[in-house]
Amino acid sequence: MEIKEIIRDIKENLDKSGGLKHVFFVACGGSQAAIFSGHYLLSREARTFGTSIGNSNEFVHATPAMLDERCIVVLCSLNATAETVKAVQVANERGAHTIAMTGFPTTDMAKNGKYTVVYSNGSNQVYSQSNQSSALRIGFEILHQFEGYAHYDAAIDAFSKIDHIVKNARKYIQRIAAKFAEEYKDDEVFYVMASGPAYSTAYTMSYCHFMEMQWKHAVPMHSGEYFHGPFETTDKNLPIILFLSEGRTRPLDERALTFLHKYAQRVTVIDAKELGINIIDDRVAEYFQSAVMIPVERDMVSRMAELRNHSMDRRRYMWKVEY
Numbered sequence: 001m002e003i004k005e006i007i008r009d010i011k012e013n014l015d016k017s018g019g020l021k022h023v024f025f026v027a028c029g030g031s032q033a034a035i036f037s038g039h040y041l042l043s044r045e046a047r048t049f050g051t052s053i054g055n056s057n058e059f060v061h062a063t064p065a066m067l068d069e070r071c072i073v074v075l076c077s078l079n080a081t082a083e084t085v086k087a088v089q090v091a092n093e094r095g096a097h098t099i100a101m102t103g104f105p106t107t108d109m110a111k112n113g114k115y116t117v118v119y120s121n122g123s124n125q126v127y128s129q130s131n132q133s134s135a136l137r138i139g140f141e142i143l144h145q146f147e148g149y150a151h152y153d154a155a156i157d158a159f160s161k162i163d164h165i166v167k168n169a170r171k172y173i174q175r176i177a178a179k180f181a182e183e184y185k186d187d188e189v190f191y192v193m194a195s196g197p198a199y200s201t202a203y204t205m206s207y208c209h210f211m212e213m214q215w216k217h218a219v220p221m222h223s224g225e226y227f228h229g230p231f232e233t234t235d236k237n238l239p240i241i242l243f244l245s246e247g248r249t250r251p252l253d254e255r256a257l258t259f260l261h262k263y264a265q266r267v268t269v270i271d272a273k274e275l276g277i278n279i280i281d282d283r284v285a286e287y288f289q290s291a292v293m294i295p296v297e298r299d300m301v302s303r304m305a306e307l308r309n310h311s312m313d314r315r316r317y318m319w320k321v322e323y
């Protein structure tokens with residue numbers, strides 16, 4: 001079933017049972033970051049229902065009291081992480097409408113979800129059909145069908161531009177990535193700053209790419225929260241990566257940049273505007289930032305991986321020991 005039909009089917013049911021109350025987004029790690037844009041979209045645009053996001057195992061062990069047949073739960077796991085599959089089952093038991101996003105039609109996610117969305121993945125993925133794009137498609141479709149979202153056409157148009165933008169952005173970043181990798185390959189700690197829908201880029205770069213895949217310490221930092229404690233650690237040696245957003249939270253990032261220009265020295269700025277996101281309609285562009293910036297930041301860390309001769313596929317514990 002296409003996403004449009006999935007939401008239509010769910011709406012038909014919800015119209016009979018009292019309407020939509022809440023959309024939960026549930027996943028672990030990189031997959032949670034991937035669906036964050038969908039959650040963020042609803043958190044800013046939805047007028048008649050709520051939304052939240054969280055870790056799968058927390059959803060299983062501390063299941064929200066609100067969860068019932070008037071909720072949609074969007075869950076994501078490429079290969080069926082056990083706790084995310086369990087979260088699908090918990091949501092099903094409560095009668096919620098589960099949409100299982102997964103990498104392949106044969107996974108336990110696909111087997112357990114009431115509805116399944118198989119997204120493009122791997123090194124040759126089609127970015128307009130990726131996990132990030134699919135979560136956004138679900139979000140825009142919910143807004144459109146339940147509330148008649150005014151900028152739906154602009155959003156649909158954006159999906160037709162994503163592949164072109166990512167292709168060019170990845171070309172644009174090559175030179176910057178090479179310089180970045182050379183300069184920072186021996187550093188052990190990174191702060192990665194962003195705000196708004198781009199926060200999930202900072203999260204993915206830190207948790208997945210620096211920590212998981214390069215075994216380097218990294219702190220995802222909300223650029224608004226930076227001034228409420230963390231900025232006391234700033235000095236001229238600390239490596240900082242700042243994602244400058246396109247959209248309404250850009251002033252938060254610019255405030256951080258002004259401060260960093262004064263007190264820090266080793267700052268790498270990646271500006272969404274320079275990545276070509278501006279060809280998307282201004283009214284929806286901000287929501288597409290992570291869909292564009294995550295492949296770009298991954299290229300930066302991959303370049304570092306090559307120089308360090310530390311493959312992005314190398315793990316000590318993940319999938320190797322019990323945890």
Ligand SMILES: N[C@@H]1[C@@H](O)[C@H](O)[C@@H](COP(=O)(O)O)O[C@@H]1O
Binds near residue numbers: 028030076084207212
């Ligand atoms: N970087 C991610 C991790 O954060 C995640 O835990 C793992 C399993 O993810 P999934 O549940 O999507 O299969 O995949 C990648 O390695």
